[in-house]
Amino acid sequence: MSASVAPPLPGRHSYKVEGTNINFAHGTTCLAFRCNGFAIAAADSRSTQGETIASQAVTKLIKINDYIISTMAGSAADCQYWSRYVGSESQLFELRNKRRMTVAGASKFYSNILIQYKGRDLSVGSMIVGYDDFGADLFYIDNDGQRVRGDIFACGSGSTFALSVLDQEFRPDLTEDEAVELARKSIYHATHRDSGTGGQINVIVINEKGTNWVVKQDNFELFHKYINDPSPYPLQ
């Protein structure tokens, strides 16, 4: 796909106006991992502007097409726009070639766009996770142009908390239910400790049948389940 499809690059001067640069969803936790036969994408739903919580109900898991999800960390506008753009290109690809775009293909296409804008203040950290003819697949891409294939990735300010929990129990032969529970728990721990992460926990399973949104749950429901909380005050 030629890059000339992308909107023209802005001129070399900066378009940034002081004080108008709003980066939603800078604090975030997204994670994705793949097991035998399926992949999982999970995220929180908080968006912050400085210390203020702008929203507790943001969707950070963006559908590129029926079989590919991209997770969103960094600037929400950048992620949303370019995910949608890659989505439309993947649809065109399908019409032209009579087969679905692979996860590797979609992520490479996305990454190529990010490389073109390198050094121009795009802010994107995204996991491209999906299922194609070769099975479940997962890539991490970011605005530096980095593109890495892997089994486990996490992204955002709370990613370390999630990753450490995920690392404990991750196995490639997890069942879908086990994997969903592990993803939920990992995101939960990030919501608990990281102030940029919170709200609902969303988990999507992607397998040969497509994407399936299995969890959409407020993290407060899970407090007593996951935290061995030593605090003496009554929480009822």
Place this chain on the structure above:
Amino acid sequence: MSQSLFGFRGKDFCILAADASAQASIVVIKDNLDRIFEADDHFAFGCVGDPGDDTTYSDLIVRNIQLQKFRNGYTSTSHANANFMRKLLHDGLRDHPYNVNIMIGAVDLPSDMNDTTTERTELMSSSVLIEGSNPSPHLYYLDYLGTLVEVPFAAHGYCAYLLYGILDEMWKKDMSVDEAKRLLSTCIKMIQKRFVMQQPKFICKIITKDGIELIEPLNN
């Protein structure tokens, strides 16, 4: 920030762990550095931060606590010692700050108790107090700003980002020593797996009513 220091409280003991490597420029100059200082029979603290500040500060504390004990003829409570450490950090904060982060692990014996202990009503303490068994273990988080907080478990620096998830999930009230050693092993393995700096060796100490001992993590 890249040095690791963490600790947690068990049933009647505290455990502190710190990585044992010292760094100068891009070189590891020592791989068996003991950052956990034993100020008293039941009072130890780990100290990480700017090279120079860490040793100066911890030496100062250790000698002063020993001097105080020598002068008074009795052991101060861990609360008193911790507040002494806090005051030193805060007094220096505005013109000659010590850039050090501290984790204090201590066990108070009933015989050590004096009036300052009874004064610690739930509200007076700056932190949420947890009903202590006797002898009571205390873990204090003390940062370079001089913020003293009593906690069940804590970590300093970058390793906090990796460990809080695990500790939140796996720490339990009234853990036995074996359980604690297993948790210790999990934590150290996590740092060694995910943290970019090489930290091959950790020094871990347990503080019990019988004193302070070196321990090895227990593999699962």
Place this chain on the structure above:
Amino acid sequence: MSNIMNHNGAAMLAMMGKECVTIGSDLTFNTGMQHQGRVFKVFPVTDKILLGLTGLFSDCQTFYQNVMYEVKLLQLKEGREIQPQHFGVLVAHMLYEKRFGPYFIEPLIAGLDEDNKPYIANTDTIGCLTEPDDFLVCGTAAEKILGPAESFWEEDLEAEELFEATAQALLAGIDRDSSSGWGSVVYTLTPQKMVTRFLRNRQD
């Protein structure tokens, strides 16, 4: 987060009622972006005065220790308890003493005087005393509590109603502030007793 006053988050609110005051705060001890643990930010001064401290928690601890030194010394010297109005002036003075190297704190004072007249006050970091007769907010969540507090507060509320107003305003504010939270506590001070209640709070 880069501002030292916002390094450790806090949400605090004091309200004045009919022969009663309430003061509520969250419990988190936050460093930058990370919740480290739970702390109490409202400290008892006498049976009828509570001092809430927001800002840099290290300075809060030092300031509380220093102010208690003065309060206890006064008690010993004069054989009487300090009154909230005088305590407000004491706090303001102690802060202004450090005019050119201030404590990074904003204190909030709530109390009942010897005639059970309610008193609330706060100061800025260098001791400009404000003594309103409705309510006061403090901390990183201050602006977020202000709106709800404005709509929940009414004149001459009884203790129970006042607690309800304080709790609702506090919770609404905390839920919009990422730096505060992790539980909260409200103290209701009446001539007879002080009631401590913990609120069911979001934990993210």
